[in-house]
Amino acid sequence: MYLSHILNSKKIALSLILGVFLTFISCKTFAIQHEEHAVAAEETNTEKEFSPSEVILEHIADSHSWHLWGHTTVPLPVILYTDQGIEMFSSAHFEHGHADYPGKYYTYRLVKDKIAIVGPGEELTAGANMLNMHKKLIDLSITKNVVSMWISLVLLLIIFLSVSAAYKKRAGKAPKGLQSFMEPIILFVRDDIARPNIGYKYQRFMPLLLTVFFFIWINNLIGLVPFFPGGSNLTGNIAVTFVLSVITLIIVNVNGNKYYWKHIFAPDVPVWLYPIMWPVELVGIISKPFALMIRLFANITAGHIIVLSLISLIFVFKSVAIAPVSVAFVVFMDVLELLVAALQAFIFTLLTALFIGTAIEEHHH
Amino acid sequence: MELVTPEIGLVFWTTVSFLVLFFLLGKFAWKPIMGAIDDRERSIEDALLKAEAAKEEMSRLTNENEVLLKQARAERDLILSEAKKIKDQIVADAKEAAHKEGARQIELARVEINNQKAIAMADVKNQVAQLSIQVAEKILQNQLQDQQKQDELVSQLLKEVKL
Known part of the structure; x- marks a missing residue:
């Protein structure tokens, strides 16, 4: 009797999960189908060959508009920082890349969902990116990923401010509701990530670790939802993982103590090896967060x-x-x-804690 | 290549958003939450320690009580045995005293009885003597009333006297 009850509830839970995922999938299918139809319709009735790589790359890339369903697309604001000044307009003006927009300073065109300046002789000047900063156009638009990130921010703030309020209201009592759901996770971050890796000074780094953990996790989860407000590929975007790993890099090196720096600049090797050791150690400083950046990006993408x-x-x-x-x-x-989604959030936070731990570790010789 | 090239716009907004999130959550969520969790853990630990201490105190008190009880029992036994001893002593003393007194009384009584007996005997002897004198006197008076008898007696007496 007891066992059959468990089986029953498991079955129910399983079918619920399956149902949710099936909904996701049908939405994904519709999205791709829509793309295909749209493309097919545009291409003067000649049936265009379906190119999966194009569709896939388009789906995981950032966008200046947010496709909701069918023909409903929300245009997002475009903010351009040009060498002449700042321009702001709606991405609706591009008409999904079919029209150029004559701005105050230049004429802009949407090429593969990226904004480029169209010169007088139809020559295109792409915007600046992290590998090529010296351009006259820097795109600071509120893109799909930015909006998605802000949604996650709002969610995180709602969740944790209400949890925090619950702690104030129910001071000294057992957790309840959302609070009791979040507390084990917070304690997990504290007891299984921060404490064993950082040591007794863990408390100073808890806010960072918790923020990183929940930020990555919730954005991973939002990325799994195929329709609005999900569907973005935020944590699978190298810019986001870049920022997160740079934060790790800064926190680790700002907090590095004399043992950490001694290990880098005066390791226990013969002095004549120092010229070899320094570049190696410096590469090590960079490569650790670099690996973090690539790992999160690659896994989610x-x-x-x-x-x-x-x-x-x-x-x-x-x-x-x-x-x-x-x-x-x-x-x-x-x-x-x-x-x-949970695993990558955990790994990113764990490794951040580990790097902080090695940077602030006290050596007792 | 496009996929692995960070875009400045997203880098900028991510930095801004993340820092805002970090400061907001840090100030309004993590600080109170971690504080509350720490406080609660500390209070639980305190409570546990206190419970442990109370338990120890209890066992200590129980032990003490037992010791006290044992002592009290021993003392009671001691007092009881002493009292018994004293009682026995008193009873024995009383018995002895009573015995002595009885003996003395008996002795006194005997002496008194003897005295009284002697007095009575003396009295009886006197009375017997007086009575015998009176009897003798009466007899003599009777016998000496007539002359003949007086003569007879004188003659008898004279006869008895041996010369």
């Missing part, structure tokens, strides 16, 4: 690419018969991604 590829199979084979196979694999991948 890879997950998105796999899911989208599986969906694309249906359109590659142009057959509904392939759909059940795709769906089955996508359900599997989505469940796996659910795990990866």
